[in-house]
Amino acid sequence: MTSAPVLHTERLTKYYRSVVGLDSLDLDVHQGEVVGYLGPNGAGKTTTIRAILGLIKPTSGSAELFGINTQTHTVESHKRVAYIPGEATFWPGLTGMETLHLLGRVHGSVDLAFRDELIKRFDFDSSRKVRTYSKGNRQKINLIAALATRADLLIMDEPTSGLDPIMEQAFRHSVVEAKGRGQTIFLSSHILEELESLCDRIGILRAGKLVELGTLAEMRHLSALTVEATFEGQPPSLDLVAGVSDVKVEGSHVTCNVRGAIDPVLRVIADHHPITFLSRQPSLEELFLSLYGESGHVPPANPQ
Amino acid sequence: MSAIAASIPRRPALHTLRSPATVIGRLVGRRTWRSASIWAVIFGIYTVSKAVGIADVYPNAAALRTAAAQLASDPGLNALVGAPRNLDSLAGMLQWNIAAIMVTLGAIWALLASTKYFRGEEDAGRWEILLSGQTTARGAALNVLAGLFASTIVLFAVSAVLFVGMGAVKTVNVAPGSSVLLAFEIALGCGMFIAIGALMSELLPSRGRAAGLAAGILGVSFLLRSMGDITSATWLLNVTPLGWLEQLSPLTHASYFWILPSLALIVGCGGLTVFFAGRRDLGSGVIAVSDSSKPHTRLLNSPLAAAVRLTRTSSVIWLAAFAVVGALYASFTNAAVSSLAGSGAAKQIFQHIVHSGNTAFARAYLGLAFLILLMLICVYAANAVGAIRDEEASGRADNFLVRPVSRMRWLAGRGALIGLVVVCGGLLGAIGSWLGLGGQSSDISFTTLLQAGVNAMVPALFIVAAGIVALGLWPRHTIVVAYAVLGWSFLVVMLSSGINVPVWIQDTSLLHHIVFAPAAPPDWGSDAVILAIAAALCAAGAVRFNRRDLQGE
Numbered sequence: 001m002t003s004a005p006v007l008h009t010e011r012l013t014k015y016y017r018s019v020v021g022l023d024s025l026d027l028d029v030h031q032g033e034v035v036g037y038l039g040p041n042g043a044g045k046t047t048t049i050r051a052i053l054g055l056i057k058p059t060s061g062s063a064e065l066f067g068i069n070t071q072t073h074t075v076e077s078h079k080r081v082a083y084i085p086g087e088a089t090f091w092p093g094l095t096g097m098e099t100l101h102l103l104g105r106v107h108g109s110v111d112l113a114f115r116d117e118l119i120k121r122f123d124f125d126s127s128r129k130v131r132t133y134s135k136g137n138r139q140k141i142n143l144i145a146a147l148a149t150r151a152d153l154l155i156m157d158e159p160t161s162g163l164d165p166i167m168e169q170a171f172r173h174s175v176v177e178a179k180g181r182g183q184t185i186f187l188s189s190h191i192l193e194e195l196e197s198l199c200d201r202i203g204i205l206r207a208g209k210l211v212e213l214g215t216l217a218e219m220r221h222l223s224a225l226t227v228e229a230t231f232e233g234q235p236p237s238l239d240l241v242a243g244v245s246d247v248k249v250e251g252s253h254v255t256c257n258v259r260g261a262i263d264p265v266l267r268v269i270a271d272h273h274p275i276t277f278l279s280r281q282p283s284l285e286e287l288f289l290s291l292y293g294e295s296g297h298v299p300p301a302n303p304q
Numbered sequence: 305m306s307a308i309a310a311s312i313p314r315r316p317a318l319h320t321l322r323s324p325a326t327v328i329g330r331l332v333g334r335r336t337w338r339s340a341s342i343w344a345v346i347f348g349i350y351t352v353s354k355a356v357g358i359a360d361v362y363p364n365a366a367a368l369r370t371a372a373a374q375l376a377s378d379p380g381l382n383a384l385v386g387a388p389r390n391l392d393s394l395a396g397m398l399q400w401n402i403a404a405i406m407v408t409l410g411a412i413w414a415l416l417a418s419t420k421y422f423r424g425e426e427d428a429g430r431w432e433i434l435l436s437g438q439t440t441a442r443g444a445a446l447n448v449l450a451g452l453f454a455s456t457i458v459l460f461a462v463s464a465v466l467f468v469g470m471g472a473v474k475t476v477n478v479a480p481g482s483s484v485l486l487a488f489e490i491a492l493g494c495g496m497f498i499a500i501g502a503l504m505s506e507l508l509p510s511r512g513r514a515a516g517l518a519a520g521i522l523g524v525s526f527l528l529r530s531m532g533d534i535t536s537a538t539w540l541l542n543v544t545p546l547g548w549l550e551q552l553s554p555l556t557h558a559s560y561f562w563i564l565p566s567l568a569l570i571v572g573c574g575g576l577t578v579f580f581a582g583r584r585d586l587g588s589g590v591i592a593v594s595d596s597s598k599p600h601t602r603l604l605n606s607p608l609a610a611a612v613r614l615t616r617t618s619s620v621i622w623l624a625a626f627a628v629v630g631a632l633y634a635s636f637t638n639a640a641v642s643s644l645a646g647s648g649a650a651k652q653i654f655q656h657i658v659h660s661g662n663t664a665f666a667r668a669y670l671g672l673a674f675l676i677l678l679m680l681i682c683v684y685a686a687n688a689v690g691a692i693r694d695e696e697a698s699g700r701a702d703n704f705l706v707r708p709v710s711r712m713r714w715l716a717g718r719g720a721l722i723g724l725v726v727v728c729g730g731l732l733g734a735i736g737s738w739l740g741l742g743g744q745s746s747d748i749s750f751t752t753l754l755q756a757g758v759n760a761m762v763p764a765l766f767i768v769a770a771g772i773v774a775l776g777l778w779p780r781h782t783i784v785v786a787y788a789v790l791g792w793s794f795l796v797v798m799l800s801s802g803i804n805v806p807v808w809i810q811d812t813s814l815l816h817h818i819v820f821a822p823a824a825p826p827d828w829g830s831d832a833v834i835l836a837i838a839a840a841l842c843a844a845g846a847v848r849f850n851r852r853d854l855q856g857e
Contacts, residue, residue: 053706056853075710083706089699091614092427092510097599105605106707127596131427131510131587 004067005030006153006184007052011061014047014208021047023208024061029153029186034179036195037188038284039205040292045188046086048205049157053083065153082107082151086158088138092131096141099130103145115148121170135162147174153184160191172198196284204291211291220281224257224290227265229274236272241265324438325447331434332421332451340459343413346795347406347490348466352473353799354402358394359475360803368392387533390556395478399555403486407493407549408526410459414494415518417455418501421448422577423511432586445502445581449574452498460491478555485554492552492566496545497522499573506580509589516618522546523625534636545569607704608717615691619725622684626729629680630736630757633673638744640669666748670737670756671823677733678760678818681726682790685764688722689771690783697779697857711850715772719842722768730761748822756821762831763793763814769838769845776848779855789814 005028014021022044029035039045050056052063054074063070068077090099104110119126122140130138139162146154160168175185175198189195195202196216204212204219212219224245229235235254238247243260252275258265262279269277282290323330362368372391386404390396422445425431435444464487471478500521504514525544532540532547541547548562580590603613692715695701704714734757738750767786774785796813799805810816817834819827 050854055702055705057851075708078706078708081706085699085702085706087699090703091610091700093614094604095597095599098601098604101599101601102604102610103703103707106607106704106709108708125596127598129595129597132595 003031005064006033006066007155007186008064008067009048009052009061010063012048012051012058012063013060014044014051014056015059020208022051022058025210027203027210027213029184031152031184032179032182033201034175034185034187034199036199036202037186037205038190038192038195038202038288040190043205044208045205046157047208049083049155049186049188053078053081053155079108080152082146082149082154084142084146084154084156084159086161088135088142088162090130090138090141093129095129096124096126096133096137099141100126100145100148103141104148107145107149107151109150110148111150112148114150115144118144118147118174121174122167136164136167139163140167143171143174147178150178150181150183153186154178156185156187156189158189159187160189160194168194192284192288202284204288206291216284216287219287224259224282225262226255226280226282226286227258227262227269228253228255228276228278229269230254230276231272231274236268238265238268241268325443326450327437327447328434328439328444329447329450329454332448333454334451336417336421336452336455337458339413339417340455341462343410344459344462344466346791347410347463348470349795350406350798351398351402351467351486352470353803355394355398355470355473355476355478356803357801358397358401359473362394362397365392368394368397371397386529386550389553393556394476395482395555398476398478399486399553403489403554404529404546404550406490407546408522410490410494411497411522411546412519414452414456414497415501415522416515418452418498419505419511419515419518421452422502422505423508423514426505426587427511435586440582441584441586442578442582445506445578449498449502449577452502453495456491456494456498459494460487463487463490482555482558485552485558489549489552489554492563493545493549495570496566496573499570499577500545502577503573503580506577506584507590509587509591509593512618513593516621530632606717607709607714608721611718611721615688615721622725623728623732626677626680627732627736629677630673630733631740633676634670634737634740634744634753635742637666637669637741641665664747666744668823670741670748670753671820673737674733674756674760674822675815675820677737677757678763678815678820679790679794681729681733681760681764682767684729685722685726685767686771686783686786686790688725689719689768689775689786692718692722692771693775693779693782696775696854699856702854705854712846715775715846715849719768719772719846723765726761726764726768729764730757730759733757733760752822755826759819759821759826759831762834763818766814766834766838766841769841772845772849773841774845776845776852779849779852780857 007027007029009025009027012025012027013023025048037045037048047056051058052065052070054063054070054077057071065077066080070077094102100115104115118124122144124137124140124144130141133141139159143159146156160171163171172194175187178185185198187195187199199216201213201215202219203210230253233252235249235252238244238254238256242264243258243262244265245257245259247254247256256265258279321327362371369392372388385400388396388400391400425434431444435441439447464484467478467483467487468480470476471480471483497518501514501518504518504521505511508514508517525546528540528544529546529550532538532544533550541551545566548565551559552562552566553559584590603609603616695718701714705711731754734750734753737756738753741748741753767790770789771782771786774782778785792812793814793816796805796810797815800810800813800816814834817830819825819830
C-alpha cells in the first residue's frame with residue numbers, strides 16, 4: 001500500500017520572471033489512481049504538467065515519474081507515460097493514420113488492435129489530411145495515440161477540448177477502462193462534472209498553489225450542506241439560526257446553507273412541520289465556487 | 305412592438321471604434337511597414353555605396369566607354385544582372401549594377417509577405433476571427449492588399465529619398481526624377497509579386513505551396529529575363545515581369561510604357577485574388593488538392609526520418625537549384641573570359657569582390673559564380689534553421705519531446721539533416737558547374753571545382769550554427785539572427801567592393817574570411833577555424849536549448 005508513487009513532485013516551483021506559475025507543489029499519485037487537477041485559467045495546471053514532463057524547467061524543486069527524475073533523465077522517465085495535450089498541433093500534410101503511425105513509432109509501443117478499436121470508438125476518419133480536420137478531430141489523434149500505447153501513466157491536460165458530448169462519453173468510457181486495467185491517470189480539467197465522475201482524488205489549484213487535495217468526500221467540509229424545505233404556510237425565519245447562511249425564501253419554500261452542526265436548523269424546521277425536506281452534500285462545482293467565489297476568480301486573501 | 309422593445313435590456317454605452325471595415329488593412333500595414341522600411345534602407349545603402357564606387361573606378365567617360373565595350377558582351381553578367389544599356393554613362397553603369405538585384409530582393413520580400421498574410425494567417429487559424437468581424441472574405445482580401453501596398457509605398461518613399469540623396473552627390477549626379485523612378489521600379493516589382501503571391505494563396509490551400517509556386521514564378525521570370533538578355537530571343541523580355549522592369553530603364557532612357565503591363569498584372573492578379581476570395585471556402589484553395597489518401601508510412605519511424613519525409617520536396621528543389629545555378633553560370637565562362645579578360649576595370653571589380661589577385665580570368669569569373677551559389681546555400685541554411693524554430697513554436701516538436709526522445713537527439717537530427725543538404729548542395733553545385741563548364745577551360749579541373757563546392761559549404765554551416773545558438777538563447781529571433789549574419793556579411797562584401805570599408809568592419813563579415821574559390825585556392829585553415837567556431841556555437845546552442853523552457857510563438 002505504501003508503494004512508491006507513480007508521479008511525485010517535491011516543492012516543484014516555477015516562476016516566469018517575477019510571476020509565480022507554480023508554487024511549491026508537493027504531490028503524489030499512486031498506481032491505479034485517477035487524480036483530477038482542477039483550477040481556473042492561469043492557475044498553473046498546464047505549467048505543472050509541462051514541468052513534470054520536462055518541457056519547461058522548474059525554478060526549484062523536482063518531479064519524478066516512476067521514481068525517475070524528469071529533468072535529469074527525461075527520456076527514461078517518458079517511457080511509461082503517454083500525454084494528451086489540450087491543443088493538437090500536427091503536420092498538415094500527413095493523414096490521420098500516418099500521424100498515428102509516427103507517434104506510435106516514436107513512443108515505442110502500441111497496441112495496434114486497440115488503436116483500431118479506438119479509431120472506431122471515436123468515429124475517426126484516419127484517411128484525411130490533418131489540415132482538413134476540425135479541432136475536435138485533431139484532438140482525437142491525441143487521444144487515440146496516447147490511449148493506444150496502454151502506458152502505465154496517462155497525463156491529460158484538458159483532453160476533451162473540442163470534443164462533442166458523444167465523444168466526451170467515449171473518452172470517459174476509455175478512462176474507466178484504463179483505470180480498470182490498472183493504469184494511472186492524472187487528469188487536468190475544468191469540466192467539473194468530468195472530474196467528479198472519474199476521479200478518485202482531486203487537487204484544486206489556486207494561483208499556482210495546491211490548496212486542496214483529497215477525495216470528494218474529504219473535501220465536502222470546504223462547503224456548506226444545502227438544506228431545502230417546503231411548508232404549508234410561511235417558512236420559519238432561519239437567518240438567526242447558528243451556522244445558517246444564504247437563506248432564500250420563495251413562497252412556502254426555503255433554501256439555505258448550513259455549516260457545522262445541523263441540529264439547530266433541523267429543530268427549527270421540525271417545529272414548523274415541513275411538507276418536504278431535502279439536504280444534500282455540495283457538488284464539486286459548489287466546492288470549487290466556495291474556493292473561488294461565484295465569479296470564478298480568486299477571492300481576496302484570507303486574513304488567517 | 306413597444307413591449308418587445310421594453311423587454312430588451314438597455315445596452316451599456318459602447319465605444320465607437322474607428323473604421324472597422326479597414327481594420328485588417330491597417331493591421332497588415334502596421335505589421336509590414338517596418339520590414340519594408342528596413343529593405344528600403346538596405347537598398348539605399350547598397351545604391352549609395354555602388355554609386356560612389358563606380359564613380360571612383362570609372363572616373364571619366366572614357367573609362368566608362370572602355371568598360372562598356374567589354375562588359376556589354378559578357379553573357380554571364382548579363383544573365384545575372386540584365387543586359388547592359390547605356391553603360392557609357394555613370395547612371396547606366398549604376399542601373400546595370402544595382403537594379404536587377406534590388407528588384408529581385410524586393411520581389412522575394414513581397415511574395416513572402418503576401419503569402420504570409422493571405423495564406424499563413426489562414427493556416428494558423430487567425431484569419432477566421434478577423435473574418436467574423438464587420439467584413440467579408442472579399443473585403444478582407446482587399447484590406448490585406450491595401451495593407452501590403454501601403455507598406456510598398458513606404459518602401460518606395462524611403463528608398464526614393466535615399467536615392468535622390470545619392471543622386472545629389474557631386475561625383476554621381478543623377479537627376480532626382482530618375483532616382484525616384486528607380487525607387488518606383490523596385491516598388492513596382494514588389495507590387496507585382498504581392499499580387500502574384502496573393503493570387504497563389506487563393507489558388508492553393510497552404511502557405512508553403514503558395515509561396516513555392518510564387519517563388520517558382522519569380523524563378524521562371526528570372527530565367528526568361530536572363531535568356532532574353534543573353535540570346536537573340538529578346539522578345540522574352542516582353543513576356544516576363546522582370547523583363548518589363550529591366551526595360552523601364554529608370555536611370556537612363558526611361559521607357560514608361562513598361563509601367564503599363566506591370567500595373568495591369570497588379571490589377572489583374574489583385575482582382576482575381578479578391579474574386580476568388582469570395583468564391584472559396586475558408587481553409588481550402590480554388591485548385592482542389594486531395595484531402596485524403598491511403599497511409600504511406602515510409603520514413604515515419606523516428607523524428608529524423610519524419611523530418612526527412614516532411615522536408616524532402618523542398619530539399620530536392622533546393623538541391624536542383626544549386627546544381628542548375630552552378631551549371632548556368634559555368635556555361636558562360638568562355639564568353640565571360642573573351643569579353644572581360646582585357647579589361648583592367650573588370651579585373652578591379654573582380655579583385656574587389658572575389659579577391660582574385662592576378663589569377664586567370666576564368667577562375668575569377670567562377671569565383672563570382674560560386675559566391676552566388678554560396679549565397680543561395682546560405683539562404684537555404686537560414687530558412688531551414690528557421691523551420692526548426694517553427695516546429696518548436698507551433699508545438700509540433702512537443703509531439704516528439706513528450707515521448708522518449710531527448711531534445712538533443714531531436715535537435716541534432718534536424719541540424720544534421722540541414723548539414724547534409726548543405727554538403728550535398730556544395731557538391732551538386734560543383735558537379736553542375738563542371739558539367740556547365742564542359743571543358744571550356746582546361747586549367748580548371750573537376751577537383752578544383754569540387755574544392756570550391758566544399759569551400760562554399762563552410763559559410764552555410766556557420767549560418768546554421770548561428771541559428772542554433774539563437775535557438776538556444778533567443779528562440780523567437782532564430783531566423784532573424786541567421787539572416788542578419790548572412791545579410792551583414794553580404795552587405796560588407798558588397799560595400800567593400802565599392803568603397804573603402806575599415807578592416808575591423810570587414811572582419812565582422814563571415815564572407816570576408818572565405819576565399820571565393822576557384823578565384824583563389826580555398827584557405828582550408830580559415831575554413832577549419834570557421835567550422836570549429838561553428839561546431840562550438842552548435843554545441844553551446846544545443847546545451848542552452850536543452851536547458852531552457854520550450855517556447856511557443
